[in-house]
Amino acid sequence: MKINIIKKDLKIILSDKKALAIMILMPIILTTILSMALKGSFASGDSDFEPINIAVVKLYDEKVDNQMFESSLKNSLVADSMGEDAIQKLIDSGEDINPENLFFDDFLESKDVSELIKYTLVSDEKKALNKLNNEEVSAIVLLPDKFIYNMKVNLLTPFRNKVDIKILTHPDKSLSGKIVSSVIDAYSNAMSTIIIGKNVVIETSMTNNISDDGFDNLDQLMEGISDVIKSIDVNLDNVVMEGRKQVNSADYYAVGMMTMFILFAAGIGGRMLLEEKDNQTYQRMVIAGTTKLEILSGNFMTVFLIALLQITVMITFTHFALKVQWGNIGSVILISIVSAFAVAGLGSFVGALTYKAGNYKMANMFESAIIQVMALLGGSFFPIDVMPEFMQNLSFLSLNGIAIRSYLKIITGYAVADILNHILMLIAMGMIFMLAAVFVLKGKEGTGNVKRNKVKIA
Structure with a gap:
């Protein structure tokens, strides 16, 4: 009986040319137009790029680090070989070289870097993590313990200590996190170049027993550090996650339009129950012994199959016509199934509400307003990251938004493990909507169109 219901519903829907045009042709046309028209919006060198907000946390004590540096110079094993004058020159140079100023003033506040990154100093790591979890910042930069001490050792002595600057990023801000990582890497590379050049000067001076002259010139060498740091160039054209493919306009709108238009399958499902009752098909099935639950589950499967058909057509078209590389086929199939499942559950719920109301107002409102709102909040029209913050906070309400991110x-x-939470959310949504539909149908049936076609059974 369920199979017969599904066959009947599919035959009706597939014979409706207007419905097919909306569900199949429209997403293809819009995807093609938008991917071509908005190609420039997905270029990495966009002039409208807004600075990424980050939090910087100091895990060191500047005063303690400076005292430690001076003490270590006076008590180092090479102090005797370098001579008191050389040691004193290094101490004096240490007072002039401020690693904090190099990092914050000369680097983060330089013209080029400040166009990419806007930083906020946060007192401790816990507060910074709260900002990251609340998406107030896209990344956290942790300047490690003994940062000042180690940087002065690296810049002013023949020794080299490891300085491990850690970066914590938000999982939903992968591109922003990669940009921050690339910027900090550029800083680290520039500092490494400076340190290597300084070591060559010091080692040459010590080897030729001209350490005093070498350390005299060290002051002049260090004067150019600020200029070197300020001239660091970060090229966003190559900022792509290692092992990751960059999303272009065709990729984005293939996903965005597809996930929006499968919602129209739910809209069609929202009319099925009441249309069957208006056409007296419902009554005949009831007389034949078919239960409400069986009819509902048949409609659920119909919407599920229609949504899968839409997804299959879109993936096939965009792959061959727009050269969209969808990634691992197994993962794509899994996301498609759970997305169609969630849409089918939503369609059943809308159908149950429409049936109970006894008119098509609920289905009409869903198609004309609710789908548009879900598409907007979910990111079908443009990426969530460019929306106002209050709209980003509401994106979790959108079923298609979860599918888009997946x-x-x-x-x-990414692998399936990286989107497991999204898959579970889609499954949960489908089940919740389906259970809600069953609950709604347990109540009293609606009036309106239904009453006029009511069949009295003797």
Whole structure:
């Protein structure tokens, strides 16, 4: 009986040319137009790029580090070989060289870097993590313990200590996190170049027993550090996650339009129950012994199959016509199934509400307003990251938004494990909507169109 219901519903829907045009042709047309028209918006060198907010946390004590540096110079094993004058020159140079100023003033506040990154000093790591979890910042930069001490050792002595600057990023801000990582890497590389050049000067001076002259010149060498730091160039054209594919306009709108238009399958599902009752098909099935639950589950499967058909057509078209590389086929199939499942559950719920109301107002409102709101909040029209903050906070309400994030992660090279939470959310949504539909149908049936077609059974 369920199979017969599904066959009947599919035959009706597939014979409706207007419905097919909306569900199949429209997403293809819009995807093609938007991917071509908005190609420039996905270029990495966009002039409208807004600075990324980061939090910087100091895990060191500047006063303690400076005292430690001076003490270590006076008590080092090479102090005797370098001579008191050389040691004193290093101490004096240490007072002039401020690693904090180099990092904050000369680097983060330089013209080029400040266009990419806007930083906020945060007192401790816990507060910074709260900001990251609340998406107030896209990344956290942790300047390690003994940062001042180790940097002065690196810049002013023949020795080299490891300085491990850690970066914590938000999982939903992968591109922003990569940009921050690239900027900090550029800083580290520039400092390494400076340190290597300084070591050559010091080692040459010590080897030729001209350490005093070498340390005299060290002051002049250090004067150019600020200029070197300020001239660091970060090229965003190559900022792509290692092992990840960069999303272009065709990729984005193939996903965005597909996940929006499968919602129209739910809209069609929202009319099925009441249309069957208006056409007296429902009554005949009841007389034949079919239960409400069986009819509802048949409609659920119909919407599920229609949504899968839409997804299959879109993936096939965009792959061959727009060269969209969807990623691992197994992962794509899994996301498609759970997305169709969630849409089918939503369609059943809308159908149950429409049936209970006894008119098509609920289904009409869903198609004309609710789908548009879900598409907007979910990111079908443009990426969530460019929306106002209050809209970003509401994106979790959108079923298609979860599907978009899942597909895009697979396209960029992530594994199923990285989107497992999204998959579970889609499954949960489908089940919740389906249970809600069953609950609604247990109540009293609606009036309106239904009453006029009521069949009295003797």
